[in-house]
Amino acid sequence: MRRAMSEEEKEGRRAEILAAAKKVFARKGYHATTVAEIAKTAKLSYGSIYWYFDSKDALFHELMESEGQALRRHVTEALATPSPGAPDAPFRAAVRATFEFFESDRALVKLLFRDSYALGDRFEKHLFGIYEGFIGDIEEIVASAAQRGIVVDYPPRMVAFSVAALVGQIAHRRIVTDDGLPAAVVADFVVSLLLNGLLPR
Numbered sequence: 188m189r190r191a192m193s194e195e196e197k198e199g200r201r202a203e204i205l206a207a208a209k210k211v212f213a214r215k216g217y218h219a220t221t222v223a224e225i226a227k228t229a230k231l232s233y234g235s236i237y238w239y240f241d242s243k244d245a246l247f248h249e250l251m252e253s254e255g256q257a258l259r260r261h262v263t264e265a266l267a268t269p270s271p272g273a274p275d276a277p278f279r280a281a282v283r284a285t286f287e288f289f290e291s292d293r294a295l296v297k298l299l300f301r302d303s304y305a306l307g308d309r310f311e312k313h314l315f316g317i318y319e320g321f322i323g324d325i326e327e328i329v330a331s332a333a334q335r336g337i338v339v340d341y342p343p344r345m346v347a348f349s350v351a352a353l354v355g356q357i358a359h360r361r362i363v364t365d366d367g368l369p370a371a372v373v374a375d376f377v378v379s380l381l382l383n384g385l386l387p388r
Contacts, residue, residue, distance in 0.1 A: 201239050204229050205250050213294030217247060254295050255317035259324055261288045266328070274337045275382060281328050282354065283374035289358040290370040296362050322347045338382065353377060 207229035211220045222243055226233045240246040265284035266277055273279075289296050325347035332338045338346075357373060366373075 197239070200231075204231070204236060204239055204246070205253060208246050208250055209254075209294055209298065212247065212250070213297045217243075222246075251298070251314060251317055254298070255320065258285070258288050258295075259321060261285075262321075262324060274335065275332070275378065278328055278332055278337070278382075279375065279378045281325065282350070282378050283371055285354050286358065286370040286374040286377075290361075293362050296358050318351070322351050325350050350377075350381065353381070 204225065208220075208225045211224050211228055215224070220243070222236050223233050225243075225246070226236050229236075236246075240249070262281050262284045265280045268280070322344070326343045329338065329346045329350070330343040333340045333343060354377065357377065361373070
């Protein structure tokens with residue numbers, strides 16, 4: 188395959204490499220994956236990968252960055268879509284969108300919740316930045332809900348971390364043990380648990 192020349196072609200080729208890398212990383216894990224396998228999956232020569240990425244590390248970093256941005260875009264789009272007038276609708280929409288995003292892409296869940304924690308300090312700072320952006324989005328939703336009296340006025344960042352942790356752990360668990368429930372049902376359960384707790388009303 189010839190080398191991409193235009194900027195549009197280069198971006199397209201980078202996207203192809205990232206898509207191939209995602210498949211191989213998800214199947215084999217970061218450490219067992221080789222650049223040669225990524226090249227084969229992308230139907231490119233081994234050397235051509237290095238025209239676009241300096242190393243396997245650099246490729247993984249960019250993959251995590253692009254997936255983090257895609258998740259945030261998905262949640263933002265869900266919040267922009269008109270929803271029923273229930274006071275908790277934005278909060279529920281954000282949680283549901285997150286679960287649906289993970290449900291549609293189990294390879295991403297494996298990358299985020301399996302490989303990222305196993306890679307050590309080299310990736311910790313980078314991944315922390317990605318999570319901070321996502322948590323910041325949740326924090327804004329929580330703060331807005333608190334201002335309108337929908338939720339109690341707890342520190343919104345602490346609430347955001349709690350929401351992210353719960354969503355992440357459930358998403359990870361669902362790739363190991365499929366409970367057969369649609370993402371929307373799981374999201375509604377999480378929101379009800381967070382808003383109402385476990386005590387009988």
